[in-house]
Structure formats: C-alpha cells, structure tokens
Amino acid sequence: MGLRGTNQEFGRPYNRRIVLEAIRATGPTTRGRIAAEVGLTVQTVSTIIRELEEQGYILSNREEPRGRGLPPTTLRINPEGGYAIGVYITPLGLDAALINLAGDVVGSVHSNAARCSPDEAFTLIGSMVAELRALRGGARMLGVGLSLPGPFGVESMSFVGPTTMVGWGNVALRERLAEVTGLPAFIESDMAAAALGERLYGRGAEFADFYYLFIGVGLGGIMVHEGVGQRGAWGNAGEISHIPIVPDGELCPCGNRGCLERYVSLEAFNRRGLGEAAYADAIGPQLRAALITIENLFDPETVILGGLAPPSLSAELARVAAELPNSVSARHDRKAPRLIISDGGPHTVLRGAAALAVAGVLSPRFGQLFAPGQTQLKGLAA
Template structure:
C-alpha cells in the first residue's frame, strides 16, 4: 500500500499518521528511507520524527559502525510507547481491549449483554475500562475508540430494528465515552472501523483498494481507497445491506421492503433456522449479486469478508466465490481472489476502534495528547 504524505500545512495530522504507519510497517528504517517512501522532505520527516520520539511512540536505534563513519540511526515503532482502548458495542454484547502501537491485543474483556441501552452500555464500559486499567499489561493510555452499528444520523434508519441498537437516538455518544473512560474519545461505525483495522493490521498492508463486507447482525461494508475509508457526505457510504434485493419482499425496519440484509445477515440466518450449509445454498444468489454490485460500484482489488458471524459460516460464504457472475472484476489475471477472508474477523472492528483513538490524538485538534503525555513522562 502506498502511504503518501502532503506538504500542505493543513496535512500535518495526516503526515504524522503516515510517518508513524510507514515506520510501523517497514521499520527499522532511516529518516531518508521514510522521506522517500512517503513523499515528504527529509526536513519535514525529521520534525515529525522528533515529535514522535519525544512522546515515546517510536525509537531511534544507532547501529554500531562497521567501517569508517557513523551509520545513520534507524527508526522503529515502540510497541510499549502507548496503548489505545478499542471498544465494540453490538446488539450481541460489548467487548473492550487494550491495543498496543503494533496492533497487538494485549488484554481484552467481554460482556454478553443483549441490546444494551446507552445507560447500561456505558456503565459496562466504565467497569470494563477500569478492569483493563488494572491489568498488569496496561501502560500509558492514549485514548479510547468506540465502534458501533451504523448508519449514523439517518432519522429513519439509525439505531432502528433488530440489526442495530435501540434507544440510542439523540445520545451524545462521544461525550458519554469520554465520561466513562476519562480519555480522549472517538467514534465510528463498525463497518468503517473494521475496514480500518484490516488496513492497518491485515490484508491492507498489501493492497490499497478493497471493500470490507461486514457480515454481522445486519449487513454493511466500507470501501478502503488508498489507505482511507470512503465515508461519503455523511459518513455512511457502503451501506450495502439496504439495497433492494427482492421486490415487495420482507419489510425492513428502515421502512422499505426487500432489503438485502433481511436475507443475508446473521439476523436472517438465525430467523431462518436452517443448518448452515442449507442456508448458505439458499442465499447463494443474494451473496453473488451483492458481490457483483459491490464490484461494479467500487472496482476493488478484492472484497474482504469479515464480521461477527461464526468463522465456519463466513468460510462457507467465501466458497461461493466459485460461480460468481460476471462483473468488471472478473479478470483472468488477478493477484487475489474476488472474495477473501478477513485476517482477524472477530477483532477487526475492535482494533480499528483503537486505531481511531491513536490517530485522533495525533491530530493538533486534540493537542491535549502532547500535554498529557509530557505530564505523564514528567511524573
């Protein structure tokens, strides 16, 4: 994946992220290597590296000389330089994890609570984060990121029906998260968070344009383009679950009939009550049409299949790649199949939520990060 920076002053937050990611993915590397890889000047990279070093996010290692002259120091990520709290709230439960700068889940807790109200959820989150903070593996905390079902800010569709969280309308989720954790707080829909998690810690290290098909209680997805989630005008791009699949079909909580997720989702699987192999055979036409639609709309290098569904069920769906209908992605010479399994189906959204916090606090808009880290270092 090509990580490219920008020399515009307004691009400083992005540049910090790109430099940090480049070092994480390709380190140890010199400042000159970083500058060449991300397309920034050595001076700009050196300024960013100095800031990241001061905050303990990266390490500079001086190799012993092998001959005349002193070799340039190399940079590597400091996995213990900080932790983010990733939280994933779904109709099936709540999970929270400590994630280090390398993307490792170092500790996690889960509460199996069905359709938690905001009051219940944030009470659980407060207790779970307190438990994680007491973990011997907990270190310096940078922030908290929360992933939960979307779409957001759509009056007729947000937090409506069995596939989403009820009772969450008109709730200041970010403020509740900040209050519950005492940390800088960031939120995203779980589809986009999962796509980000895959980009940072999975297949996204090899490809730059893919669609993450998030198979959960509902069905959704997000398109990753050149390392960035395509959000759309209101941050809800990729809602494949609400495209019409069956004319005058099953009523959907969104108010329409025949939406795809009424037939192709974990909720649909459980309502149908069939053995997995029979159900997969039954929904094969819906799955293949969905793949073709995504391909013709977004032209991805591949479609990554992940989500909260049991791994065996996702694997069975992935086998339907054989016999896919024709689309603009039906090419003879492909580096990857048209559909691949996510690298970490169960934790993609969780790790993506943690990454939201990391990248969020790197932004000058959240300058408290640098003040907080300096205070913590002084203490």
C-alpha cells in the same frame, strides 16, 4: 501503504500520524524509506521522527559498522509507547480491548448484556475500561474509541430493527464515553472501524484499493481507496444492507422489501435456523449479486470478507461465492482473488476503534477516519 503526507500548513499533526503508521507498517525502516513512501522530504520526516522518539512512540537502533561509513538508523514502533482502548457495542453485547501501539491485543473483556440501554451500556463500559487499564497501570493511555452499528442520521433506518441499537438515537455518545472513562473519546461506525483495523493490521495492508464487506449482526461495507475510506456526504457510504436485492422480498424494518441485510447477516443466519452450509447455499444468489454490484460500482483490487461471522461460516460464504458472475473485476491480469477472507477475526473492529483514538490524539484536527479534514462522523450525536 496508500496514505500520503501533506505539505499544507495545517498538516503537521496529520503528518505525525502518517509517519507513525509508516513505521508501524514497514518497520524496521529508515527515514529515507519513510519519506519515499509518504511523499514528504527527508528533512520533514527527520523532524517528526525526532519528536516521536523523544515522546517514546518509536525506537531507533543503529547497527555496528561493517565497512566504510555509518549504517543508517533503523526505526520501529515502540509497542509500549502508548495504549488505546477499543469498545464495540452490538445488539448482542459489549466488547472492549486494550491495544498497544503495534496493534497487539493486550487484553479483552466481554459482556453478554444484549440490547442494553445507553445508561446500562456506559456503566458497563466504565467498568470494562477500568479493568483493562489496570492491565498496564501507569502506562500512557491515549484514548478510547467506540464503534456501533449504523447508519446514522437516517430517521427510517438509524436505531431501527434487530440489527441496530434501538433506543440509542440522540445520545451524546462522545461526551458520555469521555465521562465514564476519563479518556479522550472518539466514535465511529463498526464497518468503518473494522476497515481501518483491516487496513492497518490485516490483509487490507496488501492493497491500495479494496472493499471491506462487514458481516456483523447486520451488514455493511466500505470502499478503501489509496488507504482512505470513502464516506459519502453524511458518512453512511457503504451501508449496502438496504440495497433492495430481491424484488418484493422479505419486509425490512426500514419499510422496503428484499433488503440485502434480510438475507446476508448474522441476524438472518440466526433467524433462519439452518446449518452454516445450508444457509450459505440458500443465500448464495443474494451474496453473489451483492459482490458483483460492489465490483461494478467500485472496481476494487479485491473484496475482503470480515466482521463477526465465525471462520467456518465465512468459509462457507466464500465457497458459494467462489464462482462469481461476470463483472469489471473479472480480469485476466488479476493479482488477487476477487474475494478473500480477513484473518483478523472479531478483534479487527476493536483494533480499528483503538487506532481511531490513537490517530485522534496524534492528529487532533483529523480524529475521524481516515483522511485530513474529517473531524466528526456526520449524523452522530457529538
């Protein structure tokens, strides 16, 4: 699964989260297997298991003896041990989903409020979260995670142009989210939340090192290395949307020309007014150039194409990228295709946002994605 526990003194909350994730990913499982996977002693794991079981996060079962000795106790996640809510804001509207501890979508709601103001959005979020909480009245609600398009903290790019939330600069996102929901609140970029959802619940669970290419209204991506999302100095690593891919190309709202997002994104698809196959053919050169750039920069096991694109459009994009130019990823000993399509669909980002809340509550000091020591996404209003 990639993530490893820590023996540092401050790491106990983090280890709780890692053990819970290991049980979710591999259960039914045993204490010994978990200890081997996360790099902790069986004694440490047993102590954490006892706490998690007492708190109702996991379930244990011992099979009937079939010979000498007692069979080991098997452990699995308790889906009803807690719930979290994921919220996703885009220029197209708002989505929210109630997610259980196993990552299942219990219910979801959508609002077509396009390009809404912060006041409008948080009023809607309050109502949407209340509706979702009513689906499991009286159940333990761990928190709410909010995701929205980046980059953040970059004056010439943040909240500028048709692919971002214009007018949302300097909004106290975490405080307002907590206020309207009454829950512990956590914030993340959409591409990073989706990568977390992919790693936990999608095809990303198969790989220790993958690049998640997120096609939303705009475009983003993030490299996941040994289960940890690589964030950069200010949390904006992976904003490939503003790579200048076409010399003297289309003018971008950031002020540069030929930025990748002007060609590869849902905004570009809708603006061009072409059918899916024709659009994929038209932007094929830009997409292939972006993919081999990603490969040469990060050397991933594979690139996972996910986000909000309809499955039919994703299939067309994969078609035009089937024959990629040479890169460091063109290896004879590959175990996976260079590009695969996520099977998580639009719920991936919501599941990731909800998982962020679960991690933040279980590991209070390590609430942000993905690694210990990161306590807030730089550039976001606290």
